[in-house]
Amino acid sequence: MNALLIYPEFPETYWSFKHALKFLGKRAAQPPLGLMTVAALLPKAWKKRLVDTNVERLRDRDLAWADIVLLSGMHIQRESLVAIVGRCHELGLRTVVGGPIASSLSPADLTADHVVIGEAEALIADLARDLEQGTAKPVYQAMEKPEMATSPLPDLSLIKMRRYSTMTVQYSRGCPFNCEFCDIIEIYGRRPRTKAVAQVIAELDQLRAAGWRESVFVVDDNFIGNKARAKELCVALAEWRRQSKTGFDFITEASLNLADDPELMQLMKDAGFVSVFLGIETPDESGLIASHKLQNTRRSLLESVATIQSYGMQVMGGFILGFDTDRDDIFDRMVDFIEKSGIPIAMVGLLQAMPGTQLFRRLWREGRILDAGHGDNTDDKLNFLPNMDATRLVEGYRSVLKRIYSCEAYYERVKLYLSRTQPQPSKRTNGERESRYRWLTVSNARAFVTSILRQGVFARHRWSYWKFLLTVVMRYRHRVGAAMTLAVMGYHFQVMTRRLSAVSSVVVPATDKCLPAEPGGQPL
Ligand code: B12
Ligand code: SF4
Numbered sequence: 001m002n003a004l005l006i007y008p009e010f011p012e013t014y015w016s017f018k019h020a021l022k023f024l025g026k027r028a029a030q031p032p033l034g035l036m037t038v039a040a041l042l043p044k045a046w047k048k049r050l051v052d053t054n055v056e057r058l059r060d061r062d063l064a065w066a067d068i069v070l071l072s073g074m075h076i077q078r079e080s081l082v083a084i085v086g087r088c089h090e091l092g093l094r095t096v097v098g099g100p101i102a103s104s105l106s107p108a109d110l111t112a113d114h115v116v117i118g119e120a121e122a123l124i125a126d127l128a129r130d131l132e133q134g135t136a137k138p139v140y141q142a143m144e145k146p147e148m149a150t151s152p153l154p155d156l157s158l159i160k161m162r163r164y165s166t167m168t169v170q171y172s173r174g175c176p177f178n179c180e181f182c183d184i185i186e187i188y189g190r191r192p193r194t195k196a197v198a199q200v201i202a203e204l205d206q207l208r209a210a211g212w213r214e215s216v217f218v219v220d221d222n223f224i225g226n227k228a229r230a231k232e233l234c235v236a237l238a239e240w241r242r243q244s245k246t247g248f249d250f251i252t253e254a255s256l257n258l259a260d261d262p263e264l265m266q267l268m269k270d271a272g273f274v275s276v277f278l279g280i281e282t283p284d285e286s287g288l289i290a291s292h293k294l295q296n297t298r299r300s301l302l303e304s305v306a307t308i309q310s311y312g313m314q315v316m317g318g319f320i321l322g323f324d325t326d327r328d329d330i331f332d333r334m335v336d337f338i339e340k341s342g343i344p345i346a347m348v349g350l351l352q353a354m355p356g357t358q359l360f361r362r363l364w365r366e367g368r369i370l371d372a373g374h375g376d377n378t379d380d381k382l383n384f385l386p387n388m389d390a391t392r393l394v395e396g397y398r399s400v401l402k403r404i405y406s407c408e409a410y411y412e413r414v415k416l417y418l419s420r421t422q423p424q425p426s427k428r429t430n431g432e433r434e435s436r437y438r439w440l441t442v443s444n445a446r447a448f449v450t451s452i453l454r455q456g457v458f459a460r461h462r463w464s465y466w467k468f469l470l471t472v473v474m475r476y477r478h479r480v481g482a483a484m485t486l487a488v489m490g491y492h493f494q495v496m497t498r499r500l501s502a503v504s505s506v507v508v509p510a511t512d513k514c515l516p517a518e519p520g521g522q523p524l
C-alpha cells in the first residue's frame with residue numbers, strides 16, 4: 001500500500017504565528033506529530049509519504065502515487081480537510097480521517113470514507129488489515145486509552161524539518177483536572193499516562209541525529225499532571241543535555257499549581273525549560289469556580305505567575321472572556337491583570353463550547369447552543385448565547401486585544417518579564433554557564449535583521465520599538481535573544497489585532513437560532 005498522510009492547512013489566527021514565522025524564514029510552528037506517530041504505527045511494508053499543506057503544496061502527483069490517504073487535524077482545520085477529502089474522492093481515492101477533529105465533529109461532517117475516533121495505538125492494526133482487505137468500516141472508535149509505552153518513535157524522516165520553528169515530543173496525555181470547557185479530558189482522559197523516560201530520550205536522540213538544535217515543545221496536555229513522573233523526566237533531561245552537550249530549549253504546557261512546587265520548578269529550569277503555557281483563564285474567581293477550574297482558586301494568580309517566572313521560565317497565558325459570571329468590569333480587570341502579570345504572550349479568547357465538553361452539554365440543555373463552532377476561540381464568533389449582551393461581549397473582547405497588543409503595552413510586559421528573570425548561574429551544563437550567544441542561530445539572525453527593518457524602519461510604531469531595544473541593551477543585555485524573539489512575536493499579534501479591529505460590524509447571534517434541546521439526548 002502507498003499511504004499518503006496529509007495535514008490540512010490552518011487558517012491565519014493568533015495561534016498560527018504566521019507573521020512572526022516569516023521573520024525566521026519558517027513556514028509553520030510545529031510539525032504534525034499525530035501523523036508522524038500514525039505513520040510509525042502503520043505496517044512496515046507500506047510505503048509512506050507525508051504532505052503538511054502548511055509548509056508545502058499538495059500536488060496531483062502526490063495523490064496519483066497514493067492507494068490510501070490518511071488525514072489528521074483539529075476542528076479549526078475542517079475547511080481545508082473537507083476540501084482535500086473532496087479532491088481525493090474526485091480521483092477515486094479512499095480517505096481516512098483521525099485526530100482531535102474526529103472527536104469534535106460527526107463522521108458525516110468529515111465526509112471521509114473512514115473516521116477514526118480516539119488514539120491510534122490500540123486500533124491501527126485492525127484498521128490497516130481492513131484497509132488492505134477492502135473491508136474497512138465507516139467508523140472506528142478506540143475503546144480504551146492506550147498506555148503510552150505502546151506509542152512508537154514518531155517517523156521524523158517524513159517531514160521537512162527545517163520548515164518548522166519548533167520540533168515536538170510528547171511525554172504524557174491527559175490531565176487530572178476537570179475544567180468545564182475543556183475537551184482534553186474528554187479526548188485524552190483524566191488519568192495522565194506517560195511514556196517511559198527512555199522513549200522521550202530516544203525521540204530527542206533522533207532529533208539531535210537529524211541535526212535539530214533549536215527549541216523542542218513537549219506537547220503534553222499538562223506536563224505536571226503527574227508531578228512525580230515530570231520530575232523523573234526533568235532529571236533525565238538535565239543529564240541528557242549534559243552528556244549530549246545539546247542545549248535544546250524546552251517549552252511546555254502546565255497547570256498553575258506548578259507554582260506550588262519549588263523542587264519541580266528548579267528541576268524544570270535545570271532541564272532547560274524556558275517557557276511554559278498556563279491556562280489562567282480569568283482573574284475573576286467566581287468564573288474559575290463556575291467553570292470548575294479550582295486549581296486556580298484560593299491563591300494570588302499574579303504571585304503564582306511571578307514565582308514561575310523567577311525560575312527563568314517565560315509564562316505564556318491562556319485567558320477566556322464570556323463566562324456566565326463575567327460582568328461589565330471584566331474587560332478592565334482582564335487588561336489590568338495581564339499588564340501586571342509580565343505575560344507578553346497572552347492568548348485571550350472568547351469562550352467556545354467545544355462539542356463533547358461538559359460546557360457544550362450544559363449549554364445545550366439550557367437551549368443556548370447555536371452550532372458546533374469553528375474551533376478557533378481567538379476570533380470573535382460565538383457558538384452559544386452568552387449571559388452578557390453578545391454585542392457588549394464581542395466589543396469588549398476586541399477592546400481587550402487592542403489594549404494588550406498595543407506596541408507600548410506589549411513592550412512594557414516584555415520588560416516586566418525580563419526584569420523578573422535576572423541572570424542566575426545556570427546548573428544546566430554541569431555547573432558551567434551556557435553561552436550567552438547560543439540563541440544566535442542562522443534563523444534568529446535572519447529574524448533580527450528582518451525585525452530591525454520591518455519594526456524599526458518601516459513600522460508606524462518604530463519609536464516604541466527603538467525605545468524598547470535601547471532599554472533591553474542597557475538593562476537586560478543578558479536576555480537580548482529572548483527580547484528579540486518576543487519583539488518578533490509581538491509583530492504577529494499586532495498584525496492580527498489590527499485585522500480584527502478593522503472589522504467594524506459585530507455579528508451577534510440570533511436568539512431563535514439555537515439548536516433544539518431535547519431531553520436526554522445530545523445534538524452531536
Ligand atoms: C502542539 C499543539 C498545537 C500546536 C500546533 C501543533 C501542530 N502542528 O499540529 C500549536 C501550539 C500551534 C497549536 C495551536 C492550536 N491548537 Co493545538 N494542540 C497541540 C497539542 C498540545 C499537541 C498536538 C500533538 O502533537 N499531539 C500529539 C499527537 C501524537 O496526538 P494526536 O494528534 O492526538 O494523535 C493521536 C490520535 O489523535 C490519533 N490520530 C491523529 N491523527 C490521526 C490520523 C489518522 C488517520 C488516524 C487513524 C489516527 C490519528 O492517533 C495519534 C496517536 O494516538 C494538542 C493536545 C494533544 N494532546 O494532542 C492541542 C490541540 C490539538 N490544539 C487544539 C486547539 C483548539 C488549538 C487552537 C485552535 C487554539 C485556539 N484556541 O485557537 C490552535 C490552532 C492552530 C492555529 N493555527 O490557529 C485542540 C484541538 C481540539 C479539537 N477538538 O480540534 C487540542 C486537542 C487541545 C485542546 N485544548 O483541546 N496546537
Ligand atoms: S487544566 Fe487545562 S488540560 Fe487540564 S482540565 Fe483544565 S483546561 Fe483541561
